[in-house]
Amino acid sequence: MKKSIFYFSLFFGWVFASCDSQPQKETITQELELMIKAEKVAEWQGKDVFRYTLDNGTMSVELSNFGGLISKIFVPDQEGNLENIALTFDSIPEFLTKPNPFFGATAGRVANRIAKGKFTLNGQTYTLATNNGENHLHGGVEGFNKKVWDAEPYTNDSILGVKMTYISPDGEEGYPGTLTSTQWIELTPDNTIRIRFEASTEQPTIVNLTNHTYFNLSGIKGDVLDHEFQFWADYYTPVDEGLIPTGEIKDVSGTPFDFREPKKLGDQIAAIGGGFDHNMILKQEPSDEMEHFVRVKHPASGRVMDMYSDNMGVQFYTGNFIENFAGADGKTYQKHWGFCLESQNWPDAINHENFPSPILNPGEKYEHRIEYRFSVNQ
Template identity: 55%
Template sequence: MNLRIQLVTILLLISVTVSLSQTKMTVIQEASLSIKGEKVGNWEGQDVFKYTLDNGLMQVELTNFGGIISRIIVPDKNGKLENVVLALENVQDYFTKNGPYFGAAVGRYANRIGTASFALDGETFQITKNNGENTLHGGVKGFGAKVWTPETYKKQGAVGVKMTYLSVDGEEGFPGNLMTTLWMELTSSNELKLRFESTTDKKTVVNLTNHSYFNLNGITGDVRDHELQIFADAITPGGPGQIPTGEIKLIAGTPFDFQTPKNLGDQLDALGEGFDHNYVTKRANSSELKKIAIVKHPESGRVMEVFSTAPGVQLYTANGFNSFAGADGKKYEKHWALCLEPEAWPDSPNKPSFPSATLAPDEKYVHEIVYEFGVEN
């Protein structure tokens, strides 16, 4: 990653200039890392905590309920600190009001599985329908609505929370006891790093991601003025119910084309609708941590780079919001955020030509995501 910032003087504020995609950025960095946790509730007999990770420049709030990222507070080019992810007012609200999956760790299978079924080794599994005839984000009660077992940690250059969750055989219809560990950490280089690892005792399918809604203008309006670049030359177009047809469609010259930086509002106008599409960032599974997107807000100067090891990323532009009651008394409207959900391709269990999302007992599922924040002058 080309936004690495080398700390020069411990516990002092320093100003450094770094390169981001051949533009100049100035970042004020303090070599001070801390983590604070507090119990904020109880859900289904389990304690729920809120954690605040702080590196002296930016803060991240998260909770062990749903592995949810509830705040990311970063400065603009003038040093003004603002939250840049859509959120609910408090952690307790997430227990029953998080229909949009704000900030959640979604699974056991992120995105859609067509007909809410799939076959493994000749056996068909019927999973929970919660999106018409299909399954979305793991079913009625996926990973984003579960209490994870948390453990805080500190290491050189980072603080974080390690969370574990056991999804039992048959949960939402999925086979196998799936043990998942999620590391969520903030580094001294202004990176929010996520790492999912899963193992199973029976062949199953797994696809885990984070579902944060980003708005780099501090959530003061829609994201039409954001600039977006996605390092992908194709999408997997959807048919009825947004289930992929199986085609890999090249996008050069179309409204889907973000291979070079584009104004999001212009692309929305050209498309004539909102985005909710899977972009092909790799043609096959690999462990390579690849830069998949850059988001910029020219007015504030805020910049976010996204990296992932997954073969795809779902771009979603909050198409269905209509005065949704969010945090700080704000009403979230249509296109007030964009999601970049790194993940396996939708409906992969039913598309043999897609990169596989199957996990066997002798394998380990690993997915890494990095959100790296900076400021462009």
């Protein structure tokens, strides 16, 4: 296979002025280099697979058009040490052939679970592929995480990004309607990963797209039980033994789901037993307003991640089913070695009348935005 490598470099001058009102204060100008690297690394089902690297001079993000994937995120700690904080493989081609629990992938056409792989829309019952026991999970046997997206890197002012599009045909994995999905994954100069989804359909269908990155702010040195979490969430949706929502909307007060003040994850997992794989509720009415939903801190490294979203909830998953998994850099991932914050509509929403509707009709546009903002304790 012949490799193709393309580089796009930009230079920007950033001006920092003191907040002091005295006019004598000196203004400092810092030059920042932003770079996109695009490299063909494989072919899959007749399509070229690329690795894209977005670098803002402080942190970098590795993407691929296979699965709409975020494969690596290199972020500095409080000492300036740059380490990958995403569970992954060493290389993109490994994602083509090795099973994995949706590391960094775009999950769709509908993320999360649909009970028994069935739903009714406009009086017609649809049967989906079941790939999680008797249930449908993250789009099925070959969901969007296993598709090669059409991709194009770009720059927009001081932002680096890759635009990716996938057209899902009518009937794929059992879903009705041809769905055109586009996502933009961007890295900004202030160390924010920004993801924006849009989708349109040719006939009524359901859609719920998200990113499924597993984070470990320690630089993947062990489990994430020492991470501190704070959720701006007053409610969550309880689940049954199959992790399907019961239909209840429950107050977090007096439960292990109450992260409204910062809590050490290990303490909360000990209280609940087993770990979290639940939908935390951000909103009960849809709006396009971006809201601060989660803050995660790793005390030892000083790394901090703040998550913002305009969606209704986030699936909080603590890597409960990972065991002896051969990951990148010779590391063996174990239970609770990563956590996911999957911004989304509520799980199995099509089968619960009191949940926000996941239905998308012709002429409508599905839109969804996520931001992961990285910093260090000062």
